[in-house]
Amino acid sequence: MSELLPRTLTWPEVDPLRNLFELDEDAAKELARLVAPLLPSPEAIEELWWRSLDPVTEFLVARFGRWACGWNWSVGEGDSDGGVVDVWCCARHSVSTADVTAPLAVAALLEWRDWIEDLAERFSALAPPLQSVASSSSVDPWHWERACTRLVTVVADRTRAESGWYTHCKQVLGWFIAYNGIDEERAREIVERAIGGRFGSWIAPDAAAVDIVSSRFAQTVDGN
Incomplete structure (x- = not known):
């Protein structure tokens, strides 16, 4: 169900x-x-x-x-x-x-x-200047990278990076992309390509892992 x-x-x-x-x-x-x-x-x-x-x-x-x-x-x-x-x-x-x-x-x-x-407030604060993103190439990738870093960090904290936490992390990143006007199917593709199995249960992501994911996230959105 x-x-x-x-x-x-x-x-x-x-x-x-x-x-x-x-x-x-x-x-x-x-x-x-x-x-x-x-x-x-x-x-x-x-x-x-x-x-x-x-x-x-x-x-x-x-x-x-x-x-x-x-x-x-x-x-x-x-x-x-x-x-x-x-x-x-x-x-x-x-x-x-x-x-x-x-x-x-x-x-x-x-x-x-x-x-x-709380997430809705964060999305509003982190959204790129052009909230309705018709063409993400007009948005500085820094905005996407910053948003990914902050959202991954807050989800890891709230879930305490326990069993299966990365599922909700991917969901929240997808929600943020959808909030900015990118369709759901494309959002899932962007998130999967950015995370690519880099997060696991019971393991809080270190700064290096978050940086890699955030950079890939920004690059993938930028290629939308």
């Missing part, structure tokens, strides 16, 4: 400007009340742990949009490898009683949303 996998999310699906969201304290409590009956029992987790939270995810996606499927994309080896959410670990370790777990799920959703909004 790819629609429930956060690693398949595109920038239009997460862009805060296209996917408005607001949850005050009262609304968060009401959301937790609605989530509570959808939570799995310990028995269900043991039987089919990787699918046990699907009802929660389906509900959040139906209510808020597909961006919400990242609510439990936790750091390290959680329900899905390589995310940024800290307050949620995984079904096996985060699910307890409904009155405790439901607010935790809502807090995880808010943490994921905060990350998306």
